[in-house]
Amino acid sequence: MNPVLLPPNPVQHFYRGGDRIAALRGIEAETEFQPEEWLGSTVSRFGDETVGLALTESGAYLRDIVAADSGAWVGPETGRNAHDLGILVKLLDARQRLPVHVHPERGFALSHLDCPYGKTEAWYVLDTEADCAVYVGWNQDIDRAELDVRRDAQDSEWMLAHMNRVVVQEGMGILVPAGTAHAIDGGIFVAEVQEPTDFSILLEWSITTSTREESHLDLGFDAVMPSVSTSQLRPQELAALVCTTGSQPVARDFRSLLPSLADPHFVLESAHGAGTRTAEHAAGVAVVLVTRGEGELVGETGSASLAGGQAYAIPHALGTWHIEGDTEVLVAAPGRGWPATLHQGTVR
Known part of the structure; x- marks a missing residue:
């Protein structure tokens, strides 16, 4: 079984960007509001049946191909349903600041949205302009009633002033647990890995083309605001969400680019063929993005030629695999222990 191109x-989307995605993937941006690409996606945008779903070269949805042979794609245990890959991977190229927003955790999603996944996510910085930052969590405890007032007033200055500002650099990995308020400066280009949903609560919609009524998952703010943490994210807790491994030279061994706290939710790794071959990667469903160079991905049951900017969906049935040639790749996969952790209704 071969990797699927x-x-x-x-x-x-509602924010500007996308030129760096277009350059990496070898396409022309159709509009200035094309700031995302969903890689290997078997889930669609919230409220839409098809937007975001990945297509294959044949024109078929990857979702349907996976559902037709889920055992080959994810192994003997399936996820939430037959097309569930346990992960959503995006390229996100913001040319304007993203709004302050929050994603719900699994318990809220299960009880309010009939979904066992929340939306913990992580960013891996591919490129950034000088002094660009991400905002992660509150820098002090926030009064929930005041947050409601500031949200209704669309007081962006107050929200950002009460958040932790982290200046980013290429190769930095940042985990954003569900429930944590966050935003991203314009000028940052990231690969994003997350739980496979599109659940977002906008605390700040005034800088976007969205409206208040499109900002609360169709549930109303009274229902969704309890899922928004108002607790301070203390310095030591913030430090535990950041990983700088990716700023070191890429190695032949696959190495994690995210803090270990991400492991129950998803994994993001990198490797460099260095003109020869990498170490073996364990069998399992994954999404591979070739960030530069040319080479070949070789598995037990199939192979694929690689070139910079390409992306592949990797089925479990490929078996163990490695990369050959002078090429660098990012590899995103479901959390360690998935899908058993999903069936258990928890992550640990």
């Missing part, structure tokens, strides 16, 4: 899958 993923043609570009740009997604229009």
